[in-house]
Amino acid sequence: MASLTVRQLDEKVKKLLRLRAARHGRSMEDEIRTILGQAAQGSGRDPPEAIDPPARAGAQAVRPSFATPEPSRERPATSSARRVLLIIGGGIAAYKSLDLIRRLQDHGIAVRCILTKAAQEFVTPLAAGALAGGHVHTDLFDPKSEFDVGHIRLARDTDLVVVAPATADLMAKMAGGHADDLASAVLLATDQPILIAPAMNPMMWSHKATQRNLARLLDDGVITVGPDAGEMAERGEAGTGRMAEPTAIAAAAVTLLDATAGQRPLAGKRIVITSGPTHEPIDPVRYIANRSSGKQGHAIAAAAAAAGADVTLVSGPVNLADPPGVRTVKVESARQMLDAVEKALPADCAIFAAAVADWRVANATSEKIKKTKAGMPPLSLVENPDILATIAHRKLGRPRLVVGFAAETENLIANAKDKLERKGCDWIIANDVSSESGVMGGDSNKVHIVTASGVEDWPPQSKDGVARALVGRIAAALVKEPS
Numbered sequence: 001m002a003s004l005t006v007r008q009l010d011e012k013v014k015k016l017l018r019l020r021a022a023r024h025g026r027s028m029e030d031e032i033r034t035i036l037g038q039a040a041q042g043s044g045r046d047p048p049e050a051i052d053p054p055a056r057a058g059a060q061a062v063r064p065s066f067a068t069p070e071p072s073r074e075r076p077a078t079s080s081a082r083r084v085l086l087i088i089g090g091g092i093a094a095y096k097s098l099d100l101i102r103r104l105q106d107h108g109i110a111v112r113c114i115l116t117k118a119a120q121e122f123v124t125p126l127a128a129g130a131l132a133g134g135h136v137h138t139d140l141f142d143p144k145s146e147f148d149v150g151h152i153r154l155a156r157d158t159d160l161v162v163v164a165p166a167t168a169d170l171m172a173k174m175a176g177g178h179a180d181d182l183a184s185a186v187l188l189a190t191d192q193p194i195l196i197a198p199a200m201n202p203m204m205w206s207h208k209a210t211q212r213n214l215a216r217l218l219d220d221g222v223i224t225v226g227p228d229a230g231e232m233a234e235r236g237e238a239g240t241g242r243m244a245e246p247t248a249i250a251a252a253a254v255t256l257l258d259a260t261a262g263q264r265p266l267a268g269k270r271i272v273i274t275s276g277p278t279h280e281p282i283d284p285v286r287y288i289a290n291r292s293s294g295k296q297g298h299a300i301a302a303a304a305a306a307a308g309a310d311v312t313l314v315s316g317p318v319n320l321a322d323p324p325g326v327r328t329v330k331v332e333s334a335r336q337m338l339d340a341v342e343k344a345l346p347a348d349c350a351i352f353a354a355a356v357a358d359w360r361v362a363n364a365t366s367e368k369i370k371k372t373k374a375g376m377p378p379l380s381l382v383e384n385p386d387i388l389a390t391i392a393h394r395k396l397g398r399p400r401l402v403v404g405f406a407a408e409t410e411n412l413i414a415n416a417k418d419k420l421e422r423k424g425c426d427w428i429i430a431n432d433v434s435s436e437s438g439v440m441g442g443d444s445n446k447v448h449i450v451t452a453s454g455v456e457d458w459p460p461q462s463k464d465g466v467a468r469a470l471v472g473r474i475a476a477a478l479v480k481e482p483s
């Protein structure tokens, strides 16, 4: 009887059934038996598309959905489920966005999808709809969609808009304020936060036009996740441009949803941050120093505190006010800084933004050295403790996430990669501190996030902007790997 039923189904339903059966590792007949069994028990009420894959093991029993049993009208979830509008752009990474739908649902998020025209060359509305459990929106001028939901409601009836993959073209349209298709019109009409996961060929990513568009989008408050560095889908192509993994995008979405819901994503997390230069005494009045202003480290401390973290800032001598809501410990030398950091542990995350002097004067005197006719006093130097390596290599009580800074004037990325390995930390934030860069003492920064999985280039932005983005990234990492 079951095989007769399958043959009698129309093509659309058959396709959905095949998808659902494949997902559950059952034959189509067994899938029908399961559906009928659930229906008989009164527990198998499915959303409008009639065939809706259940949640995987470990996820919630009922997947959150925007859809309701009404045949033609969609409504936002009436439950407390948080809602994401996922816009899938026309890139090769679009297939990963199908997995992203499930990853978001695993966090209890209801997903509604828009596919651009180009996206439909890579994935079908049917596949996205089967996973999302509802109608997929593709056309700005589709009268049914427009009268049912409408692009303005699509834009507003959500808690977050996620664009993945965010193609170069889609980013350009967003930056230019275009609205000539459903995706771009919704992106312009939304009043909700927007998270984009750029994905493109490395040449497209590094092109000045894309970087210009990215800078504008960041300025407009758009939040990015990725792209990662590594092998591209095209044979022989490698570099920065891979879309962030669906788990990372979902974690970033959760962080943003938490933040916009007034929850503070770093609440309950302890963070230790070092900032500023160190002063290494020669005698009671003279010292060896560097040009670090402490602006970046202090900005990170302020952003982490604003995100709810319990922050200890270990600061070298700076001309900055203590950030609000932060426990500030003031030190002078590298050895004092290490001591203060160790006292501030345990912590979930340690960020070493201070420019610690590599050497100190071995024969520092307790009395002021007098200028004599005998000539200049000899100064011999000894190495200072390596604070980053000491903490990153701790066997006991190592913070889960150890982030170092690399301030370089040449071979920035190569030196940062080398530092990541030598010091045993998790991330290195590399920045060019050559005098032309204006970073030392300045208000803006251009950083590169170097991790074991690659290098991420962030566009130039204010040190506050870097701090906020870094804190968002840290929150996502700590959410991803809960203690």
Ligand SMILES: Cc1cc2nc3c(=O)[nH]c(=O)nc-3n(C[C@H](O)[C@H](O)[C@H](O)COP(=O)(O)O)c2cc1C
Pocket (backbone or CB within 6 Å): 088, 089, 090, 091, 092, 093, 116, 117, 118, 119, 165, 166, 167, 168, 169, 170, 199, 200, 201, 204
């Ligand atoms: C096989 C293939 C793969 C592509 N992959 C990408 C990509 O990964 N990223 C990108 O920005 N554009 C990519 N493109 C180009 C986009 O499809 C094209 O710019 C399209 O207009 C983007 O549409 P959208 O604005 O709807 O995303 C690809 C094109 C082809 C033919």
